[in-house]
Amino acid sequence: MSGETQRMTMGKAINTGLRHALEGDPKVLLMGEDIGALGGVFRVTDGLQKDFGDDRVVDSPLAESGILGTAIGLALRGYRPVCEIQFDGFIFPAYDQITTQLAKIHNRSKGRLQVPVVIRVPSGGGIGAVEHHSESPEALFAHTPGLRVVAPSTPQDAYTMIREAVASPDPVLYFEPKARYWDKGDVDTSVFGTDASRASLDAAQVVRPGSDVTLVTYGAAVHVSLKAAEAAAAEGTSVEVVDLRAVSPLDTATVAASVRRTGRCVVVHEAATFLGPGAEVAARVSEECFYSLEAPVLRVGAFHAPYPVSKIEHDYLPSVDRILEAVDRLLSH
Amino acid sequence: MDQQTPAAEHVAESSAHPTDAQMIQLLTPSGERTAEGGSAPYAKRVAHLDHDALRGLYEDMVLVRRFDDEATALQRQGELGLFPQCLGQEAAQVGSGRALAAQDYVFPSYREHGVAHTRGLDLAQILLQFRGVDHGGWDTEAHNFHLYTLVIGSHALHATGYAMGVQRDGLVGTGDPDRDTAVVAYFGDGSTSQGDVNEALVFAATTNAPVVFFCQNNQWAISEPTTKQSRVPLYRRGDGFGIPGVRVDGNDVLASYAVMDEALERARSGGGPTFVEAFTYRMGAHTTSDDPTRYRSRAEEQSWRERDPIDRLRKHLESEGAWDQGWAEQVAAEADALGEHLRTYVRALEAPPASSMFDTVYASEHGTVTAERAWHAEYEAGFETSEVAR
Numbered sequence: 001m002s003g004e005t006q007r008m009t010m011g012k013a014i015n016t017g018l019r020h021a022l023e024g025d026p027k028v029l030l031m032g033e034d035i036g037a038l039g040g041v042f043r044v045t046d047g048l049q050k051d052f053g054d055d056r057v058v059d060s061p062l063a064e065s066g067i068l069g070t071a072i073g074l075a076l077r078g079y080r081p082v083c084e085i086q087f088d089g090f091i092f093p094a095y096d097q098i099t100t101q102l103a104k105i106h107n108r109s110k111g112r113l114q115v116p117v118v119i120r121v122p123s124g125g126g127i128g129a130v131e132h133h134s135e136s137p138e139a140l141f142a143h144t145p146g147l148r149v150v151a152p153s154t155p156q157d158a159y160t161m162i163r164e165a166v167a168s169p170d171p172v173l174y175f176e177p178k179a180r181y182w183d184k185g186d187v188d189t190s191v192f193g194t195d196a197s198r199a200s201l202d203a204a205q206v207v208r209p210g211s212d213v214t215l216v217t218y219g220a221a222v223h224v225s226l227k228a229a230e231a232a233a234a235e236g237t238s239v240e241v242v243d244l245r246a247v248s249p250l251d252t253a254t255v256a257a258s259v260r261r262t263g264r265c266v267v268v269h270e271a272a273t274f275l276g277p278g279a280e281v282a283a284r285v286s287e288e289c290f291y292s293l294e295a296p297v298l299r300v301g302a303f304h305a306p307y308p309v310s311k312i313e314h315d316y317l318p319s320v321d322r323i324l325e326a327v328d329r330l331l332s333h
Numbered sequence: 334m335d336q337q338t339p340a341a342e343h344v345a346e347s348s349a350h351p352t353d354a355q356m357i358q359l360l361t362p363s364g365e366r367t368a369e370g371g372s373a374p375y376a377k378r379v380a381h382l383d384h385d386a387l388r389g390l391y392e393d394m395v396l397v398r399r400f401d402d403e404a405t406a407l408q409r410q411g412e413l414g415l416f417p418q419c420l421g422q423e424a425a426q427v428g429s430g431r432a433l434a435a436q437d438y439v440f441p442s443y444r445e446h447g448v449a450h451t452r453g454l455d456l457a458q459i460l461l462q463f464r465g466v467d468h469g470g471w472d473t474e475a476h477n478f479h480l481y482t483l484v485i486g487s488h489a490l491h492a493t494g495y496a497m498g499v500q501r502d503g504l505v506g507t508g509d510p511d512r513d514t515a516v517v518a519y520f521g522d523g524s525t526s527q528g529d530v531n532e533a534l535v536f537a538a539t540t541n542a543p544v545v546f547f548c549q550n551n552q553w554a555i556s557e558p559t560t561k562q563s564r565v566p567l568y569r570r571g572d573g574f575g576i577p578g579v580r581v582d583g584n585d586v587l588a589s590y591a592v593m594d595e596a597l598e599r600a601r602s603g604g605g606p607t608f609v610e611a612f613t614y615r616m617g618a619h620t621t622s623d624d625p626t627r628y629r630s631r632a633e634e635q636s637w638r639e640r641d642p643i644d645r646l647r648k649h650l651e652s653e654g655a656w657d658q659g660w661a662e663q664v665a666a667e668a669d670a671l672g673e674h675l676r677t678y679v680r681a682l683e684a685p686p687a688s689s690m691f692d693t694v695y696a697s698e699h700g701t702v703t704a705e706r707a708w709h710a711e712y713e714a715g716f717e718t719s720e721v722a723r
Binding site: 055061065066068070071073074077093096097101104106109111112113114146148168169170248250251252 | 440467468469472473474479480482484487489490491492493494495496497498499501502528529532533535536539692693694695696697698699700701702704
C-alpha cells in the first residue's frame with residue numbers, strides 16, 4: 001500500500017479526485033445545482049466551494065441546458081468545466097447541447113477547437129427513489145460520436161477516472177453508480193497521469209478471472225455481477241467478470257479475448273437491454289468470437305418499460321438470480 | 334377611457350410596426366441625420382465618424398451585398414447546396430460589427446455574413462459550409478468569430494459561458510480599452526422563443542456577464558412572423574431578466590453602431606448584459622430553398638425596399654457632399670473583384686477525402702473510430718486493387 005493510499009467511499013474518492021483536479025489546474029471549475037454550500041445532493045462536492053471559492057465551484061441556475069451551454073462557452077475560453085447533473089433523469093434538457101454542440105464542435109472546427117467538458121451524472125437505481133431518479137441513459141450518449149462515456153465501479157477507478165476525465169481533451173460523460181457511493185475501498189491517489197491510468201477511460205479489465213462463462217458489465221452492475229460469480233462458484237461454475245469501464249469507446253479486444261477462452265458470454269447492465277450497450281457487445285462478440293461460442297450471447301438488463309415504482313425496482317434491475325438463470329441457460333445449451 | 338393594463342399596452346405596441354420615433358435612429362430613411370428624443374444621447378457615439386469612416390461603412394455594406402448576390406447566383410448554378418442571404422440586414426450587421434474591438438468575441442447565427450466581413454474574414458470561407466466541403470470553414474481564433482451555429486439559439490449560451498470565462502480572466506472593468514472584453518451573441522427573432530436563449534438571459538443576468546444579445550428582428554422566422562414568437566416587442570424581453578433592452582432601427586448603420594457601442598461599453602466596464610433588438614427586414618428568402626411568395630406580400634417587401642440601408646447611407650453621403658464618383662467606381666470595382674474571387678474560389682473547392690470523416694471526431698484516440706477508419710481504408714484499397722486487376 002503506497003503512502004498515498006487511503007480507504008474511502010466511492011463518493012469520497014470522486015470528491016478527492018475533484019479536489020486534486022481543482023488544485024492541479026486553475027482552469028478547472030465545477031458547475032451544477034446545489035454543489036456549493038450543500039455539497040451536492042449526494043455530497044460529492046462537499047467542502048469544495050469553501051476551499052476553492054464560488055467562482056470555481058459554481059452554484060448554477062436550475063437549468064441543465066444552461067449549465068451545459070455555458071460550460072461549452074467556458075471551455076472555448078480555455079476552462080475545463082466539470083458539470084454535475086443532479087440525477088440521470090434530469091440530463092434531457094441538456095441533451096441538445098450535449099449531442100448537437102458539445103459532441104461536434106471539435107469535428108466542426110476540423111480539430112481547431114477543443115471542448116474538454118466533463119459531465120458527472122449520478123446514475124442508476126436501487127435507492128428507492130421517485131420517478132426520474134434511477135435511470136441509466138448511457139446508450140443515448142455512447143451512440144453519439146464525439147463523446148466518451150465511462151462508468152467507474154470501484155473507489156480506485158472512481159478517483160482515477162475522474163482525474164483522467166478532467167484531463168481528457170474530449171468531452172466525457174462520467175456516470176456515477178449512485179447506489180455504490182457508500183462502498184469503501186483503497187484509493188491510491190498517485191494513480192493518475194500515466195499511460196496505464198489513462199487507459200481507465202478506454203480499456204476494460206478482468207476483475208474476476210474464470211473459465212466457464214464471461215460476464216461483461218460496467219458501473220453499478222459490476223457489483224451484482226461479482227455477487228453472481230461468487231454464487232456460481234459455490235455451484236461449481238467458474239465465471240469471469242469483465243468490467244468495461246467505458247461504453248464509448250468499447251474495448252472489444254478484452255471482451256473477445258475473454259469470450260474466446262470461456263466460449264460463453266452474458267452482458268449485464270442496468271440500462272434496458274433493447275438497443276442497450278449489451279446489444280453492441282453481443283454483435284461484436286458474434287463477429288469476433290463466432291467459432292469460440294458454445295451458445296448465443298445473452299443479456300441481462302432492464303426491461304423495455306419505464307423505470308418502475310421503487311417497490312418493484314428490484315424486479316426491473318439485473319439481480320443475482322437473473323444473472324444465474326442466464327448462466328444456466330448458456331451451460332445447458 | 335379604460336385604464337390599460339401594462340400587458341395590453343405591450344400587445345398594442347407589438348401589433349404595429351414601431352414608428353421611426355419608437356426606435357433609436359440617427360439617419361432617417363431619406364438619409365438625413367436625426368437625433369430626436371431617446372435617440373439624442375446616441376449621437377455622440379457616432380460623432381467621430383467622419384466622411385471617410387461613413388464611406389467605409391458604405392463600402393462594407395456594398396461588399397456584403399455583393400457577397401450575398403454572388404453566393405445566391407452560385408447556388409442557382411448548382412455550385413452551392415444552399416445559401417442563406419443577409420440581404421437587407423447589412424446596416425444592422427456592419428454597424429454593430431464595426432463597433433467591436435479586436436479582443437471582443439462574436440458567436441454568430443448563420444446569416445451573419447456582414448459581421449463576418451467586419452471581423453476580417455475572407456467571405457469565401459463562409460461558402461465552404463454551403464459547398465458541402467466543411468462544417469465550419471474558418472479559424473475562429475484568428476478572427477474572434479465563432480463558427481456558424483445552425484441549431485437555433487444554442488450559441489447564446491456559448492456566448493454567455495465564454496463571457497463568464499472573460500470575467501474569470503479578469504478582463505472586465507480594468508479600464509484598459511485594449512483589454513476589457515465583451516462577447517456578442519447574434520441571433521434572430523425566431524431564436525427568442527428557444528429555451529436556450531432564455532436560459533442564456535438568466536445566466537447572463539445572474540452572473541452579470543459581459544455579453545450583448547444582439548437580436549436582429551428581420552420579421553420572419555422562415556414563414557412565421559414575429560407575432561408568432563412574442564406578444565411583447567422583443568427589446569422588452571430583457572425586462573423580466575433584469576437586462577436593459579433597446580430597440581434600434583436596424584436599417585440605420587449609424588444607429589446600429591451607436592447602440593452596439595453603448596452595449597459593448599456596458600459589458601466591458603462591468604455593467605453586465607444588454608438585449609438589443611435591431612428592427613430590420615429579411616429582404617431575401619430564408620434560404621435559397623425558401624419561397625417567400627407563399628407567406629408574405631409584395632407590398633410589404635416593397636415598403637421595406639424603401640428603407641434600404643445602403644440607399645439610405647448613399648443619400649446621406651450625397652446630401653453631405655461626401656459622395657465621390659471616382660471613389661464609388663473604386664468600390665464597384667472592388668465588389669466586382671470580390672465576385673470574381675468568390676466564383677473562382679468556390680468552383681475550385683473539391684470534396685475532401687472520404688477518410689477525413691474520421692479525422693477529428695475526437696481529440697484523443699478512440700478505439701471505435703480507429704477500428705472503423707482501418708476497416709474503411711482496407712475497403713477502399715480493395716477497389717483500387719480490383720481496378721488494377723481489371
